[in-house]
């Protein structure tokens with residue numbers, strides 16, 4: 001039988017009776033995973049605390065299979081997804097959106113599911129989710145991926161805190177964007193430290209300090225360990241009418257051990273150096289990692305103001321970067337080249353000054369150690385909060401004036 005005949009979206013064939021509606025269901029727990037393979041096929045098996053209904057689809061470039069699930073609490077060994085076998089190179093798992101979990105399988109070569117099933121295990125105390133894969137030819141896989149793209153669910157979800165301000169609250173808005181989240185863990189350091197957790201902890205501390213100042217309003221792009229697509233992060237910034245957007249990361253940068261310490265990046269079409277270009281490229285892959293292939297939506301500003309606005313936004317972004325570098329300098333924490341630029345997608349709002357702060361690099365053992373100490377986090381967030389307030393000072397002093405006619409141009413004056 002030809003694989004294409006299966007179509008692309010396979011819903012599990014086994015339907016098990018669900019619990020009575022009065023009892024709120026316990027979250028499904030994934031306790032084990034294994035990959036069985038022979039010359040013909042590869043079976044990816046998850047042991048779950050109870051049955052779920054999965055949805056499986058293919059993505060190209062790189063070749064991946066995505067398994068969408070309701071919320072699953074994955075309690076798998078650290079290296080569960082890194083054991084290659086048969087047609088499976090690796091897999092990742094985690095929260096994709098509120099109420100939705102996802103597994104993204106990286107394939108060795110094009111392969112499609114020939115069977116997706118949920119089978120109760122003896123005693124009915126658990127169930128096995130089985131995805132059986134077979135080799136597919138390129139045209140067949142491409143066709144499956146194209147069908148999936150047409151039927152793609154909306155990737156973006158509003159994961160952030162977008163509470164509307166109280167009437168009369170005209171304090172400037174800072175959007176804090178903790179990088180990565182959920183299924184996208186970001187860089188991984190020694191001892192399986194995940195970038196998404198390091199940056200989230202620091203972002204929360206920064207938020208608390210800025211809120212305590214009472215001088216700005218803080219909006220987060222994510223409030224929890226959940227994936228947020230790159231377009232969505234930019235959109236949340238614009239929706240919040242942000243006066244400043246700060247994305248927080250702690251990536252790894254291979255083969256560039258001299259890059260360590262805090263670094264601030266602003267957006268530009270041309271990168272200042274090869275490391276910055278590489279970093280932006282890897283950062284821009286965040287959607288792909290989570291099995292999202294949304295093309296970038298270029299946010300535009302209406303009409304003739306477009307170019308002017310963009311230029312002014314770049315000037316202000318650079319001003320924030322200089323303000324932060326000044327603070328870093330004063331604290332003696334400056335690295336060789338603390339302000340760099342590259343084409344980060346998350347920094348492309350045309351009318352919001354934006355910067356991406358690398359707190360340090362998980363590829364540097366000393367940075368990694370430092371970033372996990374409470375003392376370092378206090379100092380780093382003091383520095384960041386100080387720079388944010390310095391930068392927004394003119395707006396705090398002059399709030400609410402002259403923003404009617406040219407929102408983009410006048411916003412910061």
Ligand SMILES: [Zn+2]
Nearest residue numbers: 179186249251
């Ligand atoms: Zn990152």
